[in-house]
Amino acid sequence: MTLLELNNISVHYGRIQAIHDMSFTVEEGEIVSLIGANGAGKTTTMKTISGLLNPSAGSIKFMGEDITKMKAHIRVVQGISQAPEGRGIFPAMTVLENLDMGTFGRKDRTGVPEDLERVFTLFPRLKEREKQFGGTMSGGEQQMLAIGRALMSRPKLLLLDEPSMGLAPQFIRQIFKIVTEINGQGTTVLLVEQNANQALARAHRAFVLETGAITHSGTGKELLANPAIKEAYLGVG
Amino acid sequence: MSMTEGPRPLRTSKSEQQTEASEAVGRLPGTSADVPRRGGMGGWSDRWREMPRQKQWLILIPVVILAFFLPLMNIPFITTEPGNDWPLACQAMAIFALVAVGLNIVIGYAGLLDLGYIAFFAVGSYTAAMLTSPDSAFIKIPYLWTIPVAIAVSMFVGVLLGLPTLRLRGDYLAIVTLGFGEIVRILATLIPAMKGQPGFQNVGHPPGTGPDGIPVFANSNGTPWYWLTLGILIVLLFLVGNMERSRVGRAWIAIREDEDAAETMGVPTFKYKVWAFALGAGVGGMAGALMGGQVGFVNNQKFDVVTSILFVAAVVMGGSGNKVGAIVGGALVAYIPLRFTAIAEYKFLIFGIALILIMIYRPQGLIPAKQRLLAYGTKAYAAVRARFSGKGANPSGTGGTGTGGTGKSAPPAPKPNAEGATS
Numbered sequence: 001m002t003l004l005e006l007n008n009i010s011v012h013y014g015r016i017q018a019i020h021d022m023s024f025t026v027e028e029g030e031i032v033s034l035i036g037a038n039g040a041g042k043t044t045t046m047k048t049i050s051g052l053l054n055p056s057a058g059s060i061k062f063m064g065e066d067i068t069k070m071k072a073h074i075r076v077v078q079g080i081s082q083a084p085e086g087r088g089i090f091p092a093m094t095v096l097e098n099l100d101m102g103t104f105g106r107k108d109r110t111g112v113p114e115d116l117e118r119v120f121t122l123f124p125r126l127k128e129r130e131k132q133f134g135g136t137m138s139g140g141e142q143q144m145l146a147i148g149r150a151l152m153s154r155p156k157l158l159l160l161d162e163p164s165m166g167l168a169p170q171f172i173r174q175i176f177k178i179v180t181e182i183n184g185q186g187t188t189v190l191l192v193e194q195n196a197n198q199a200l201a202r203a204h205r206a207f208v209l210e211t212g213a214i215t216h217s218g219t220g221k222e223l224l225a226n227p228a229i230k231e232a233y234l235g236v237g
Numbered sequence: 238m239s240m241t242e243g244p245r246p247l248r249t250s251k252s253e254q255q256t257e258a259s260e261a262v263g264r265l266p267g268t269s270a271d272v273p274r275r276g277g278m279g280g281w282s283d284r285w286r287e288m289p290r291q292k293q294w295l296i297l298i299p300v301v302i303l304a305f306f307l308p309l310m311n312i313p314f315i316t317t318e319p320g321n322d323w324p325l326a327c328q329a330m331a332i333f334a335l336v337a338v339g340l341n342i343v344i345g346y347a348g349l350l351d352l353g354y355i356a357f358f359a360v361g362s363y364t365a366a367m368l369t370s371p372d373s374a375f376i377k378i379p380y381l382w383t384i385p386v387a388i389a390v391s392m393f394v395g396v397l398l399g400l401p402t403l404r405l406r407g408d409y410l411a412i413v414t415l416g417f418g419e420i421v422r423i424l425a426t427l428i429p430a431m432k433g434q435p436g437f438q439n440v441g442h443p444p445g446t447g448p449d450g451i452p453v454f455a456n457s458n459g460t461p462w463y464w465l466t467l468g469i470l471i472v473l474l475f476l477v478g479n480m481e482r483s484r485v486g487r488a489w490i491a492i493r494e495d496e497d498a499a500e501t502m503g504v505p506t507f508k509y510k511v512w513a514f515a516l517g518a519g520v521g522g523m524a525g526a527l528m529g530g531q532v533g534f535v536n537n538q539k540f541d542v543v544t545s546i547l548f549v550a551a552v553v554m555g556g557s558g559n560k561v562g563a564i565v566g567g568a569l570v571a572y573i574p575l576r577f578t579a580i581a582e583y584k585f586l587i588f589g590i591a592l593i594l595i596m597i598y599r600p601q602g603l604i605p606a607k608q609r610l611l612a613y614g615t616k617a618y619a620a621v622r623a624r625f626s627g628k629g630a631n632p633s634g635t636g637g638t639g640t641g642g643t644g645k646s647a648p649p650a651p652k653p654n655a656e657g658a659t660s
């Protein structure tokens with residue numbers, strides 16, 4: 001089943017057009033990676049899907065329903081959850097309070113303990129630090145918190161915007177491993193990355209974004225093998 | 238669109254918040270953060286937070302009693318006399334404290350830098366004046382009734398001004414709000430019924446006449462006015478304290494910390510910002526009505542932008558986000574020029590310098606904003622924990638810690654919501 005569908009989406013910042021006529025789909029159960037250089041429009045795409053930005057043209061469907069005009073805070077309830085670029089945790093709230101905020105839009109309270117257990121199992125570090133203030137945690141821990149918080153709404157589609165940004169190599173590996181694990185538990189993941197190697201290796205399908213438009217698409221393996229992409233994104237000559 | 242992407246207010250203090258926060262957790266096991274403690278008040282609020290409720294009451298009650306006796310205690314050096322009548326000075330302090338507590342909802346909790354709060358104060362004053370003064374052509378009602386009316390009217394004005402402006406963020410919002418005060422002032426000049434500079438004399442006051450035939454709430458009789466204002470302030474503190482701990486309070490803090498993140502957590506940020514604005518406006522209007530009644534005269538000369546900035550200074554000085562800090566800040570801003578009459582002329586210079594010094598040495602304000610987490614911190618922790626452990630439906634432990642605190646117990650009815658395809 002097609003979970004998410006972008007049809008001819010354009011996004012403007014004032015007069016600057018950041019996304020040009022973009023279309024792609026995400027199928028239920030997939031990991032889809034969106035790779036691209038700095039400024040390619042990855043974050044803009046993510047914010048458009050989560051509802052923080054409105055497209056100037058085109059439509060977005062989620063589970064077959066048109067959500068183009070739907071407000072961001074309602075999209076969460078529908079099942080789209082975002083771990084934003086730069087983590088966006090609440091620094092003056094504790095880890096537990098941050099996670100609690102993740103349940104803000106939830107209608108069913110009964111599933112909350114179970115989801116907290118799931119997050120703590122994925123990220124034992126968060127359990128150890130549950131009373132610590134978000135702002136005092138390391139970058140990697142904050143990233144875990146951002147992902148964990150996003151999971152607390154029990155999303156159908158998890159949006160991850162550069163989860164590896166600014167992290168030490170061992171954290172990067174761990175985060176990617178956990179992304180696969182989350183996906184294995186049934187959550188569809190749309191992953192935005194500059195770290196193309198890992199993102200492509202983990203993805204079922206992937207798209208390459210250049211200056212606001214998709215230039216390549218295929219399975220993760222296909223793109224990994226594509227010489228043009230190797231040269232531009234994988235640091236292989 | 239780029240208008241909505243501006244930097245947010247009070248962001249500068251964020252890194253400080255973090256150091257402050259790390260202070261709070263410095264003692265937790267497994268924490269490597271070793272930030273030097275900033276001593277003083279910080280330790281105080283920690284200790285307060287950890288106190289049992291009964292012990293807090295044991296301290297609170299004498300403090301409240303002392304506060305009620307304040308206008309009767311003409312303590313040398315502290316008193317504002319002979320320059321200014323002491324009970325009236327107490328009333329001015331209480332009014333400013335009220336204003337600061339109200340504005341703290343807007344700035345401290347929701348993070349909306351409102352530089353035009355004076356507008357709501359003015360609306361409240363005019364409401365009281367126009368419904369009680371013989372100079373007004375409107376219907377007259379007893380003065381005490383003008384207080385709820387002033388709250389309602391200024392809340393309405395708050396929503397009216399908030400709806401078109403609260404889509405703006407940070408600096409843009411601050412600049413727009415700067416105009417609010419001017420709008421009210423100019424309207425008061427232009428609309429004949431608001432009587433411009435001549436204004437309204439003999440604004441009403443609560444009933445009651447003393448044995449000497451003089452009204453209890455005479456303009457020059459500060460003590461009863463102070464008691465009335467203090468009573469209202471105490472009730473307000475209870476309401477605000479409960480709000481802090483509620484779902485609304487958490488939403489506000491999330492908005493202040495990161496508006497986009499709050500929105501993507503499911504917080505209808507715009508709605509909650511309008512609420513913060515309206516509730517703040519209501520408190521401001523109430524303070525205005527009290528001020529109008531006590532002074533007995535309302536015209537268009539009293540509500541200037543500079544006073545509005547003074548309100549902001551009170552909140553920031555006391556410790557933005559902290560209601561106790563707001564009271565201290567508000568009281569100080571009123572007290573200092575009344576006490577030190579020789580320097581009263583330079584009060585803006587002095588508060589300017591004081592603000593700069595505080596921002597350098599105590600960026601969280603006199604009483605650190607960390608205390609805002611007092612409500613949300615340890616006690617809420619138990620509540621959160623209790624909620625996570627399944628509301629008693631699931632007998633897994635921490636639910637019975639006493640603070641359980643979540644009034645609304647959503648029935649664990651099975652929701653036919655086809656939850657997550659966790660196969």
Ligand SMILES: Nc1ncnc2c1ncn2[C@@H]1O[C@H](COP(=O)(O)OP(=O)(O)O)[C@@H](O)[C@H]1O
Nearest residue numbers: 013018037038039040041042043044045239242
């Ligand atoms: N708030 C904004 N205002 C104006 N232009 C923006 C804004 N945010 C991003 N852009 C521009 O849109 C383009 C895409 O940015 P972004 O989506 O952040 O890229 P990426 O996430 O791929 O690095 C860039 O050219 C960037 O400069």
Ligand SMILES: [Mg+2]
Nearest residue numbers: 042043044085
């Ligand atoms: Mg980006």
